[in-house]
Structures are given as C-alpha cells and as structure tokens.
Amino acid sequence: MNAKQAGDFIRALADANPAPETELHFSSPYTLLVAVALSAQATDVSVNKATATLFLEADTPEAMVALGEEGLARHIRSIGLWKGKAKNVIAMSRLLIERHGGTVPADRAALEALPGVGRKTANVVLNVAFGEEAMAVDTHIFRLGNRTGLAPGKTPRAVEDALVKRCPPDLLRDAHHWLILHGRYVCKARMPECWRCVAIALCNYGDKVRVPPSR
Structure with missing residues (x-):
C-alpha cells in the first residue's frame, strides 16, 4: 500500500465514523x-466495569493513595494482571x-517516567486529554497496520512512525480512534469481517473473508 492509498484507507474510516471517541x-x-x-491486556468493557465503582471512591491521586493497594485491589480483581x-x-x-x-x-517524558506508563499509554493521554496529534499503537493497530499493508512494522514504534508519516495531517488527531475501533470490531484477530470493511478495496490482506460465515 503506497502513501496515497494509506491516506485513502484512513479517510474511508473517517467518513464512516466522523466523531470517534475512546470507549x-x-x-x-x-x-x-x-x-x-488498567486496560493493558484487558478489555475496555472490563476496565469500565471496575472503574465505575473505583472512581466513586478515588478519582484523584490523593484519594487513590489514601485508598492504597488493598483498597484498589477490591475494585480491579476482575482485570488481568x-x-x-x-x-x-x-x-x-x-509520584504525581x-x-x-x-x-x-x-x-511525554514526564508521563513515561511514571510507574506503569509506557509510550502507548502516554500517547492516549496526550491525545485524548490534551488534544495532541499522538498515535497510540495497541495490539489492534499493530495487527491492522501489518495485515492490511497500511503501516507494516516489526515493532509498535515502527508502526506508529509509519502511521504518523502516512496519515493525512487533518485526520491525525483522531486516527488512532478510527484504527483501534476498526481493529476491535471489523479487522478482528481470528477472523476479519472483511465484508463489513469500508476500506476493503485498499487492503492488501491476501485472505479476505468477503462473505459472512453461514450460521
């Protein structure tokens, strides 16, 4: 997939979902x-279920420290790790x-200096909370970038850099939302639902599933 096709791929996702948001x-x-x-190696659904009660009790750093590890654990035992x-x-x-x-x-440097905060987490916070044009690459985007040819790379950082370079500048602010949602609900890990893909004409994946499996 060349740079123009990559831009058209992202624009197709944008046209289908003009106002994407984190889940x-x-x-x-x-x-x-x-x-x-908390969402690392966990679903957003499971995190939201846990934080629904957690944030009622502790929604500031001061309240969280007062809650302590045992108190926090009461809310998040259903989440992996x-x-x-x-x-x-x-x-x-x-530390905050x-x-x-x-x-x-x-x-970014200050965020990544915090325990448990890596580049992906920092990118999400910079993008969603502060409006920066940061590209957060999770497992869905890493898979999508390589599977489709949108932004091939051996590491998340390589995929991130390729996406930032290839994404139309006017779409970069929301691009990681479109890509995460597409990877989560359409370009799935086990069986991509290619028949639902709005960018199928631009995808380089060789084993497209063009028809839903019979029930």
Missing part, C-alpha cells in the same frame, strides 16, 4: 490515565503528587 470511561486526565493503565496494576497505580499516583502537585503532566 474508556473517564472524567479527568487523571481518571483517563488510570483507566488506560491486577496485582501489578494496583502497585503501579498507587506508585504512579504518589510529589512531582506534579497531583496534576497529570501534558509532557
């Missing part, structure tokens, strides 16, 4: 940061208080 529930940059950190996530969220909250006065920084 994680949040009310502030801090609750977004926590939700994204919950023990490590509980430890990281408390440590992250403590100590280094940033309890405010989530709009700075």
Whole structure:
C-alpha cells in the first residue's frame, strides 16, 4: 500500500465514523490515565466495569493513595494482571503528587517516567486529554497496520512512525480512534469481517473473508 492509498484507507474510516471517541470511561486526565493503565491486556468493557465503582471512591491521586493497594485491589480483581496494576497505580499516583502537585503532566517524558506508563499509554493521554496529534499503537493497530499493508512494522514504534508519516495531517488527531475501533470490531484477530470493511478495496490482506460465515 503506497502513501496515497494509506491516506485513502484512513479517510474511508473517517467518513464512516466522523466523531470517534475512546470507549474508556473517564472524567479527568487523571481518571483517563488510570483507566488506560488498567486496560493493558484487558478489555475496555472490563476496565469500565471496575472503574465505575473505583472512581466513586478515588478519582484523584490523593484519594487513590489514601485508598492504597488493598483498597484498589477490591475494585480491579476482575482485570488481568491486577496485582501489578494496583502497585503501579498507587506508585504512579504518589509520584504525581510529589512531582506534579497531583496534576497529570501534558509532557511525554514526564508521563513515561511514571510507574506503569509506557509510550502507548502516554500517547492516549496526550491525545485524548490534551488534544495532541499522538498515535497510540495497541495490539489492534499493530495487527491492522501489518495485515492490511497500511503501516507494516516489526515493532509498535515502527508502526506508529509509519502511521504518523502516512496519515493525512487533518485526520491525525483522531486516527488512532478510527484504527483501534476498526481493529476491535471489523479487522478482528481470528477472523476479519472483511465484508463489513469500508476500506476493503485498499487492503492488501491476501485472505479476505468477503462473505459472512453461514450460521
């Protein structure tokens, strides 16, 4: 897929969904940061279920530190890797208080210095909370970029860089939403639902599933 085709691919997704949004529930940059950190190797549905009660009890770094690991664990035991996530969220909250006065920084280096916050999480927060044109590459986008030929790469960073380069500038702000949703609901891991794909004419995937399986 050349650069023009890649741009047309993303524009087709944009035309089909003009106002994409994250599916994680949040009310502030801090609750977004926590939700994204909890979402690693977990579904947004499971995270939203857990944070529905968690954020009633602790929606600020100060309240989260007061809640503590055991208190946090009560809310997130249904989420994968919950023990490590509980430890990281408390440590992250403590550092936000100590280094940033309890405010989530709009700075990549500062975000990535927080426990449990990698490049993908930082990109989501920068994009959703602060409006930056950041491309967050999760497993869905990594798969989609390689499967379709949109942005092939051996690492998430390689796919990210290729997407930023190929994405039409006016669409970059929302592009990762379109791609995540497309990978989650259409270009699925086990069997892509190609018959529903609005960009199928531009896709280089060789084993397209053009007809729904018979029930």
